[in-house]
Amino acid sequence: MNDLAQGLSSAARLLQGADTELWSVVALSLHVSGTACLIGAAIGLTAGAWLAIARFPGHALVVGVLNTLLALPSVVVGLVVYLLLSRAGPLGSLGILFTPAAMVIAQSILVVPLVAALARRLVLLALAEGGDQLRSLGAGPFTTALLLLLHERFGVLTVLLTAFGRAIAEVGAVMIVGGNIDGVTRVMTTTIALETSKGDLPLALALGVVLLAVVALLNAVIAMLQWRSGAPREALA
Amino acid sequence: MAHLNTPSILRRGVAALSLLATLAWPALAPAQERFIVMASTTSTEQSGLFKQLLPAFKQATGIDVRVVAVGTGQALDTGRRGDADVVFVHDVAAEQKFMSEGFSTQRRDVMYNDFVLVGPKADPAGAKGKDIAAALKKLAGTTLPIVSRGDKSGTHAAELRLWKAAGIDLAAARPVGYKECGCGMGPALNMASSLNGYVLADRGTWLSFKNRGELAIVVEGDKSLFNQYGVMVVNPAKFPHVKADLAQQFADWVVSSAGQDAIASYKIDGEQLFFPNAAP
Amino acid sequence: MKAPVRQTLISLHDAAVSFGDTPALRGVTLNLQRGDRLMLVGANGSGKTTLIRLLHGLLRPDVAASLQTHALVPEGRAPRGAMVFQRPFLVSLSVRWNVLLGLWLRGVPAAEREVRCQQALQRVGLASLAGRRARELSGGQQQRLALARAWALQPDILFLDEPTASLDPGARREVEALVQDFAADGVTLVMSTHNLGQAKRLGSRVAYLEAGTLVVDRTAEGFFSGEDLPDPARQFLKGELPWRT
Numbered sequence: 161m162n163d164l165a166q167g168l169s170s171a172a173r174l175l176q177g178a179d180t181e182l183w184s185v186v187a188l189s190l191h192v193s194g195t196a197c198l199i200g201a202a203i204g205l206t207a208g209a210w211l212a213i214a215r216f217p218g219h220a221l222v223v224g225v226l227n228t229l230l231a232l233p234s235v236v237v238g239l240v241v242y243l244l245l246s247r248a249g250p251l252g253s254l255g256i257l258f259t260p261a262a263m264v265i266a267q268s269i270l271v272v273p274l275v276a277a278l279a280r281r282l283v284l285l286a287l288a289e290g291g292d293q294l295r296s297l298g299a300g301p302f303t304t305a306l307l308l309l310l311h312e313r314f315g316v317l318t319v320l321l322t323a324f325g326r327a328i329a330e331v332g333a334v335m336i337v338g339g340n341i342d343g344v345t346r347v348m349t350t351t352i353a354l355e356t357s358k359g360d361l362p363l364a365l366a367l368g369v370v371l372l373a374v375v376a377l378l379n380a381v382i383a384m385l386q387w388r389s390g391a392p393r394e395a396l397a
Numbered sequence: 398m399a400h401l402n403t404p405s406i407l408r409r410g411v412a413a414l415s416l417l418a419t420l421a422w423p424a425l426a427p428a429q430e431r432f433i434v435m436a437s438t439t440s441t442e443q444s445g446l447f448k449q450l451l452p453a454f455k456q457a458t459g460i461d462v463r464v465v466a467v468g469t470g471q472a473l474d475t476g477r478r479g480d481a482d483v484v485f486v487h488d489v490a491a492e493q494k495f496m497s498e499g500f501s502t503q504r505r506d507v508m509y510n511d512f513v514l515v516g517p518k519a520d521p522a523g524a525k526g527k528d529i530a531a532a533l534k535k536l537a538g539t540t541l542p543i544v545s546r547g548d549k550s551g552t553h554a555a556e557l558r559l560w561k562a563a564g565i566d567l568a569a570a571r572p573v574g575y576k577e578c579g580c581g582m583g584p585a586l587n588m589a590s591s592l593n594g595y596v597l598a599d600r601g602t603w604l605s606f607k608n609r610g611e612l613a614i615v616v617e618g619d620k621s622l623f624n625q626y627g628v629m630v631v632n633p634a635k636f637p638h639v640k641a642d643l644a645q646q647f648a649d650w651v652v653s654s655a656g657q658d659a660i661a662s663y664k665i666d667g668e669q670l671f672f673p674n675a676a677p
Numbered sequence: 678m679k680a681p682v683r684q685t686l687i688s689l690h691d692a693a694v695s696f697g698d699t700p701a702l703r704g705v706t707l708n709l710q711r712g713d714r715l716m717l718v719g720a721n722g723s724g725k726t727t728l729i730r731l732l733h734g735l736l737r738p739d740v741a742a743s744l745q746t747h748a749l750v751p752e753g754r755a756p757r758g759a760m761v762f763q764r765p766f767l768v769s770l771s772v773r774w775n776v777l778l779g780l781w782l783r784g785v786p787a788a789e790r791e792v793r794c795q796q797a798l799q800r801v802g803l804a805s806l807a808g809r810r811a812r813e814l815s816g817g818q819q820q821r822l823a824l825a826r827a828w829a830l831q832p833d834i835l836f837l838d839e840p841t842a843s844l845d846p847g848a849r850r851e852v853e854a855l856v857q858d859f860a861a862d863g864v865t866l867v868m869s870t871h872n873l874g875q876a877k878r879l880g881s882r883v884a885y886l887e888a889g890t891l892v893v894d895r896t897a898e899g900f901f902s903g904e905d906l907p908d909p910a911r912q913f914l915k916g917e918l919p920w921r922t
Contacts, residue, residue: 252479
């Protein structure tokens with residue numbers, strides 16, 4: 161408990177102190193996870209929308225695989241991406257191992273199945289309500305799915321926030337493919353891991369509080385946007 | 398299909414996404430500066446040496462050194478995959494194997510630090526002293542917790558050598574309290590601290606370690622606790638993309654008087670951690 | 678007022694629709710004539726909704742050949758259809774965008790879209806609410822928006838599936854007035870309704886369904902006079918309309 165109390169007061173001091181090293185670590189976390197979310201959004205929303213309306217043999221299998229991928233451990237993703245991007249691996253000539261680009265790729269892989277699965281659910285629910293009427297207006301199945309995502313845009317925002325949370329909180333993937341290089345690929349979670357292993361538990365806790373505060377701030381901004389736009393329709397409980 | 402006059406919502410959405418993307422660009426843009434990737438060990442990084450050494454190198458040469466800190470075995474494997482330009486570890490036998498496999502053409506001594514046996518202040522095993530072999534023999538006969546890194550690291554290799562030198566066959570007669578965590582030096586110390594047990598650590602990590610609990614140094618000063626560091630440039634013949642000239646500049650600098658002085662001047666609480674011993 | 682041209686737009690011959698193993702519609706033979714104001718009546722589950730969706734094209738018949746669409750004379754193209762549902766699905770955008778969406782989906786060019794949207798909103802009396810969020814409108818206003826959305830597409834056939842069942846009497850009257858207006862312009866109507874009074878007010882032709890089959894298909898006069906109606910239809914007429922208007 162003493163460590164926890166110390167951690168909280170250190171967190172407050174850290175935030176007040178505006179340490180440039182700390183803020184560059186925070187900024188990198190936001191960059192990497194934010195970019196991964198954007199990529200995840202582009203691929204995941206399209207895939208989820210398509211899966212909601214597609215009919216082909218083996219459809220159930222694909223959905224099953226997708227749901228399984230939701231439980232992908234981040235360290236496994238990190239390992240696979242590492243092997244792909246290593247110089248000894250197939251994509252080694254890209255030379256992006258141990259750079260933020262590799263971290264973005266790894267986190268995108270983590271996030272895409274999540275976004276796709278949740279988007280698919282969103283679209284399916286909305287299809288039940290408006291699928292027929294959009295079809296009546298002349299919308300093809302995929303156009304219908306995309307229109308419904310537009311219609312349920314606050315639900316989509318919640319999905320993206322969930323994906324962002326998954327990305328910014330993970331440590332296994334970015335540690336392996338980024339190498340936790342000081343000043344280059346060190347993010348909040350890898351710093352917390354490092355300080356923990358150095359035995360500096362109060363500092364690690366403080367950084368944990370900072371991480372939570374950053375995510376809480378983001379959530380607050382999104383919530384305010386929703387509130388300003390009127391009562392949002394939450395398709396996800 | 399005729400293009401829809403984008404509703405303001407979509408326009409705002411695209412604007413927000415573009416803004417985010419430009420903010421994210423620094424994360425993706427390739428680095429413009431000259432840099433090399435160095436695979437080294439967690440214990441070296443956690444000692445804090447690099448925070449002093451590398452800026453001095455950058456000032457002298459303008460080259461950035463990006464350190465990927467993992468266990469010795471992993472560091473050498475990183476070199477074997479061509480993912481690092483230079484390797485800086487402390488396990489002579491493993492380094493020589495690395496060279497015999499053709500992954501480097503030259504190994505040079507850089508510095509040494511020492512290991513210490515850390516344990517509870519009360520020292521229930523009675524291991525305190527200057528003789529590590531005697532201490533290990535005493536430990537093996539107890540049921541007290543003994544933490545081992547078990548991670549192919551230089552420290553782990555040294556630990557195994559010391560048990561062997563003390564005449565104890567770990568495979569045949571494993572001490573009751575022996576625990577392998579497969580982890581780095583810090584987590585191993587954390588574990589020893591919470592179990593109030595014994596662990597072999599490098600002095601650098603121990604000096605910076607903040608979660609000591611009841612632990613203190615129990616054995617130090619024995620010659621066999623000596624831990625030699627070596628630097629090797631990854632062989633460009635095996636991996637043409639390796640920045641061999643920049644990496645060579647690092648290897649040359651760290652054994653030069655400038656580099657050796659930088660090493661010697663690194664202190665924690667006034668105590669020197671690493672002792673430069675490059676061949677003149 | 679356009680003079681009615683006697684031509685068949687859609688013909689159904691012994692059509693059936695099944696959902697899996699369950700038949701929803703069987704043996705339906707019906708010819709939809711241009712200018713018809715066809716009212717589909719019957720109890721819940723009688724197949725009204727299935728039939729109207731079949732005619733609109735949202736459902737396919739079990740046997741493809743049992744449904745045929747015929748080209749318009751003299752326009753020489755297939756008839757365009759649009760449908761209004763009991764509870765309109767409005768996208769979470771403005772009133773205006775909901776109408777524009779339908780026009781965009783049908784491939785109408787940009788400039789023409791704006792004009793037709795404006796006209797449609799004016800026709801249903803929602804022009805002043807064009808910028809409002811569609812979902813904030815009252816039930817009656819939302820249904821008028823659905824009508825605007827459908828009308829903007831310049832349909833030859835307007836399908837309405839119980840369009841006023843969820844509305845209060847005032848809103849119902851507004852919607853009925855608009856539907857009658859469209860019919861007067863020459864739009865063919867196919868409307869399902871629970872409300873026999875409504876069928877009498879709006880219809881030129883009545884089809885009575887029971888358990889998925891078409892039992893009666895007559896002019897409105899012929900139906901509401903009650904003469905020679907098969908028993909189930911007569912009972913239905915009596916049951917739904919305890920007092921004759």
